[in-house]
Amino acid sequence: MALSCALASAKPQLVQSLVNAIEDAPITETPIHLLVSVGAMVCKIAAIGITYYHLVVSDQATDDCEKDVDATFQEEGVKHWRDAAIEIVHMSHPNMFFPSSTKSTLYVIHPEVAR
Numbered sequence: 001m002a003l004s005c006a007l008a009s010a011k012p013q014l015v016q017s018l019v020n021a022i023e024d025a026p027i028t029e030t031p032i033h034l035l036v037s038v039g040a041m042v043c044k045i046a047a048i049g050i051t052y053y054h055l056v057v058s059d060q061a062t063d064d065c066e067k068d069v070d071a072t073f074q075e076e077g078v079k080h081w082r083d084a085a086i087e088i089v090h091m092s093h094p095n096m097f098f099p100s101s102t103k104s105t106l107y108v109i110h111p112e113v114a115r
Contacts, residue, residue, distance in 0.1 A: 003040060003057050003066040004105070005082035008113040015086045018050075018110050022086075025050050035072040040065040041097050042072045052086075053078070053109040058101035077111070084113040 008015055025047035031054070035042040039061030043054040053076070055069065073081040087108035095104040 003061045003069060005055075005085045005088075005107055005109075007085055007088060008083055008110075010113045015113065018052075018086050018113065019108075021050050022047065022052055022108065022110075034076065035068055036097060037065045037068050038062060039098060039101070040069050042069060044076070050110075052111075053081075055081070055107040055109055056095060056097065056104055057107070058095050058098035058104040060098050060101050073109075078109065081109050081111075084109045084111055086110045086113055 027045060027047045029046045031043040031045045033041065033043055034053075039058045041054075041056045043056075045052055045054060053073075057065075069081075073079070078084065085107045087106075089106040090103070091106065092103050094101050098104065
């Protein structure tokens with residue numbers, strides 16, 4: 001199962017400025033759950049002046065989850081989402097969306113990084 005990505009290879013200053021913008025910008029809408037599968041979830045988050053995604057991958061993720069995540073990002077126009085992670089958080093406890101999981105990883109995806 002290869003449903004993962006590494007931190008964006010963009011300049012560290014760009015990545016840090018996007019992380020700061022996300023942390024400082026108030027969320028303007030309820031996050032939209034674009035995908036909730038057996039082991040992965042994609043949420044679109046709109047904040048003042050910035051739109052980004054949360055990808056949560058649990059240890060329950062399957063090859064079908066990977067295909068669904070790819071299709072979801074394709075539909076959103078984020079073709080190179082694996083190159084757009086600006087923050088990665090590993091959680092060593094069950095995720096409420098995946099109750100039988102034991103761990104999960106949160107990827108913060110910003111589409112402008114992958115351009």
